[in-house]
Amino acid sequence: MIDFSIPAETQALRARVAEFIDKEVLPYEEQVGQRPFADIVAELQKAARAADLWCPFIPVEWGGMGLGHVANAVIQLEVGRTPLAAWAMNCMGPQDATMLTLLELGTEEQKEKYLRPLVNGELRVCFAMTEKAAGADATGMQTLATRDGSDWIINGEKWFASGASRSDLVLLMAKTDPDAPRHRQFTTFLVELPCEGFEIVRDVPTLHDAIEPSWNGEYVTGHAEITLKDVRVPSANIVGELGGGFASGQHRLGYGRIRHGMWSIARAQQAMDLAAERVLSRKTFGKPLGDRQGVQWMLADCARDLYIARLMVLHIAYCMEHGIDISQENSMAKNFIADMLSKVVDTALQLHGSLGYTMDTPLAAWYAEARMQHLVDGPDEVHRWRVGKKVLAAFEEHGTTASAAGGGLF
Numbered sequence: 464m465i466d467f468s469i470p471a472e473t474q475a476l477r478a479r480v481a482e483f484i485d486k487e488v489l490p491y492e493e494q495v496g497q498r499p500f501a502d503i504v505a506e507l508q509k510a511a512r513a514a515d516l517w518c519p520f521i522p523v524e525w526g527g528m529g530l531g532h533v534a535n536a537v538i539q540l541e542v543g544r545t546p547l548a549a550w551a552m553n554c555m556g557p558q559d560a561t562m563l564t565l566l567e568l569g570t571e572e573q574k575e576k577y578l579r580p581l582v583n584g585e586l587r588v589c590f591a592m593t594e595k596a597a598g599a600d601a602t603g604m605q606t607l608a609t610r611d612g613s614d615w616i617i618n619g620e621k622w623f624a625s626g627a628s629r630s631d632l633v634l635l636m637a638k639t640d641p642d643a644p645r646h647r648q649f650t651t652f653l654v655e656l657p658c659e660g661f662e663i664v665r666d667v668p669t670l671h672d673a674i675e676p677s678w679n680g681e682y683v684t685g686h687a688e689i690t691l692k693d694v695r696v697p698s699a700n701i702v703g704e705l706g707g708g709f710a711s712g713q714h715r716l717g718y719g720r721i722r723h724g725m726w727s728i729a730r731a732q733q734a735m736d737l738a739a740e741r742v743l744s745r746k747t748f749g750k751p752l753g754d755r756q757g758v759q760w761m762l763a764d765c766a767r768d769l770y771i772a773r774l775m776v777l778h779i780a781y782c783m784e785h786g787i788d789i790s791q792e793n794s795m796a797k798n799f800i801a802d803m804l805s806k807v808v809d810t811a812l813q814l815h816g817s818l819g820y821t822m823d824t825p826l827a828a829w830y831a832e833a834r835m836q837h838l839v840d841g842p843d844e845v846h847r848w849r850v851g852k853k854v855l856a857a858f859e860e861h862g863t864t865a866s867a868a869g870g871g872l873f
């Protein structure tokens with residue numbers, strides 16, 4: 464028998480998080496852009512700490528709530544209702560995945576020096592892997608780190624490092640051995656900011672900024688284009704092993720991908736609710752839109768995909784909790800949930816008619832927000848390519864593709 468029940472304490476926690484978001488967090492949404500964002504975050508974080516809702520997935524000994532992956536997934540499905548909730552509970556990206564990377568790969572010294580203040584909300588971190596030269600294929604990175612005594616000197620460029628303009632630290636990938644096998648050429652460094660030679664050229668304007676400037680600019684504080692000229696980093700700031708940067712980058716992106724999925728589900732649910740509310744009240748040709756079977760089919764398709772997405776996320780969280788490899792499932796979910804979110808938001812926008820295209824509902828902003836899900840943490844095509852390769856490999860190995868298509872469930 465498969466037991467799908469969520470433990471009572473997790474359900475209770477989910478209800479507590481939902482209540483916290485409704486009462487303490489959502490009222491702040493209308494203040495974004497009207498007051499300094501740092502003040503809003505400080506007030507929210509104080510409230511979250513008072514409610515004991517802080518860094519859900521970080522072990523208690525490091526100052527978090529110590530939740531396992533399933534319990535974390537259950538509450539992230541609530542957190543995703545507003546970016547402010549993640550800011551309040553100190554579990555926003557790329558803070559979250561970086562804390563997990565440090566927990567897994569950091570030295571004791573790095574954990575004390577960087578992880579503890581990150582968990583305390585005293586430091587902000589960004590992640591710089593992508594370059595203009597290379598994104599989907601990260602092994603094309605050109606940024607070079609060369610040894611100088613016990614230090615490393617980094618030269619090159621980065622692009623789309625979210626939040627870099629307001630960060631105190633950057634987790635940065637650079638090539639340390641151009642002659643090594645392709646996936647062993649890179650190393651991850653922790654660089655303290657500001658530092659000599661690390662220059663933010665600009666925050667790159669994006670589609671989301673164009674639609675929702677105060678929100679996006681403030682809460683992500685831009686996706687930075689960066690030049691690196693003789694940036695000096697001590698060897699003690701290498702995270703993981705020398706040459707292990709590619710693997711550690713994939714490790715951190717693994718959580719990021721599924722967490723994007725959890726938040727996308729929350730967003731899609733909000734869009735569906737708006738759609739339902741609208742079609743129940745809006746009449747055309749003498750009848751509420753909701754009475755039309757064609758409209759019901761549109762909502763049915765959204766509901767179906769939202770349901771699949773929830774199952775995917777919870778199953779992946781279960782696998783993570785039990786140490787089961789999730790690379791295939793995570794790629795399939797990343798891709799499916801991006802499609803699901805785009806479809807649900809687009810459907811809700813369509814059912815609002817011209818109102819959906821205005822800024823009088825949040826749908827236009829969510830539409831722009833959803834678009835990025837097809838790019839961040841690996842574009843759709845790369846995930847589908849990887850999934851397809853594993854499907855073929857499974858057939859070659861087992862005479863059936865089942866193990867690469869969810870067959871591992873049995």
Ligand SMILES: Cc1cc2nc3c(=O)[nH]c(=O)nc-3n(C[C@H](O)[C@H](O)[C@H](O)COP(=O)(O)OP(=O)(O)OC[C@H]3O[C@@H](n4cnc5c(N)ncnc54)[C@H](O)[C@@H]3O)c2cc1C
Nearest residue numbers: 590591592593597598599623624625835838840841842844
């Ligand atoms: C909002 C946002 C935030 C981001 N934040 C960060 C961050 O904090 N840190 C960071 O390092 N990066 C970040 N990124 C960068 C992101 O990870 C990259 O944009 C992504 O990996 C794609 O790389 P690229 O843009 O260079 O696309 P390219 O590598 O130029 O690829 C372009 C397109 O080609 C197609 N493609 C590529 N390879 C294949 C293939 N093998 N088969 C078929 N089609 C293919 C895909 O459609 C892809 O979108 C962010 C991006 C966005 C949009």
